[in-house]
Amino acid sequence: MTTTTTERPKAYPPPVEALLPKARKLTAKLGEVPSRNRLMTELRIGAPKARAVLDALTAPSDQTDNIPAATSPNRPAVVPAEATGDSGQQTREQTEFIAETTAGTAPLSADVVKPESPQVATSVDPGTAEQPKPASKPQKSVKTWPVLLLAAPAFVAIWSGWVGLGALTGFGVVHPLPGILDGFSINTAITLPIGVETYAAYALRAWLTTTAPTTxxxxxxxxxxxxxxxxxxxxxxxxxxxxxxxTTAPWWITTAVACLPVAVLGMGAALAHLLRTDSSADSSGS
Structure with missing residues (x-):
């Protein structure tokens, strides 16, 4: 007497064609193409298979129409024997497994199969979507009035120092308009603090201005x-x-101090010329 043993079908990883009906049903339920993580959770599949299912769901309509008829939920899928490299028994086991998986799944309409808009076809995971950055608060400008407070004592010290040095080097009271205004006089020592310190501030401002020409x-x-x-x-x-x-400065100090008014005049004129010429060249070049 011969006893026939019925082997239990082996479990095979379902192919993408077998998972598509469930994925489409999930799409209809959510109203949008599910994410890869959602497919992994609902279909209990790995990341590569979920990515393949997601690509099939978001494929253009001409590629969706070319899906084999074996994916229809009303009939079992047939896997060719040469694709599995096994015998017909293995093909039957796979066919039974796919038929059990897709049983009871209703066919979906074409509106669900074909993406209607690029937004659905290119949906991304909510967790990986880039969140908008909050608008930065406007920064408050730094107050400049403390500079005036700092400049007041510095002005007194610098002025007295330059005027005193001018007196030691021969600068003093002169009458610039003899015969016209004999009573009008001026101390030439004030030219030192006005000239040197004013030019230093002017050049410092031009240096720190980022919009000024490079030269x-x-x-x-x-x-x-x-x-x-x-x-x-x-x-x-x-x-x-x-x-x-x-009471009298050495000759070399007197020589250097006597050249300061001329030097600051030349440097001031040169800097103003560079600022004006380069600005005009940039305007004409643009």
């Missing part, structure tokens, strides 16, 4: 640093000579 900013940088160093040296020279009781 003018370079010249302003070098001359501003030089003017500030020269101003510091003038203050040092005056206070050292005043503390030592010197």
């Amino acid at each position: 003018a900013r370079t010249f302003a940088k070098v001359s501003a640093i030089g003017a500030l160093i020269l101003g510091a040296l003038g203050q040092i020279a005056y206070h050292l000579m005043s503390a030592a009781g010197i």
Whole structure:
């Protein structure tokens, strides 16, 4: 007597064609193409298979129409024997498994199969979607009034130092309009603080202005640093000579101080020319 043993069908990973009906049903339920993570959870499949199902759902209509007839929920899918590399028994087991998987699934309308808009075809996971950045609060401008408070004592010290140094180097009271206004006089020592310190501030402003031309900013940088160093040296020279009781500056200090009004005039005119010429060239070039 021969006993026939019925083997239990082996479990095979369902192909994409077998998972598409469930995926389409889930799409109709959600009203949009589900994400890869949602497909993995609902269909209990891995990430690669979920990605393949998602690609099939979002494929253009001409590719969707070319899906094999085996994906229809009303009849079992047939897997060719040469694709599996096994015998007909294995093909039958796969066919039974796919038929059980797709049983009871109602066919979906064409509106669900074919994406209606690019937004549905290119849907992304909610977790990976880039969230809009909150608008940054406008920054408050830095108050500049403390500069005036700092400049007041510095002006007194610098003015007195330059005027005192001018007196030691031969600067003094003159009558610029003899025969016209004999009573009008002026102390030429004030030309030193006005000329040197004013140019230092002017060059520093041009250097720190980012919209100024490159050539003018370079010249302003070098001359501003030089003017500030020269101003510091003038203050040092005056206070050292005043503390030592010197009433007349050495010849080399007198020579240097006498050239300052001419030097600051030349540098100021050159910087103004560079700012004006380069700005005009940029305007004509644009």
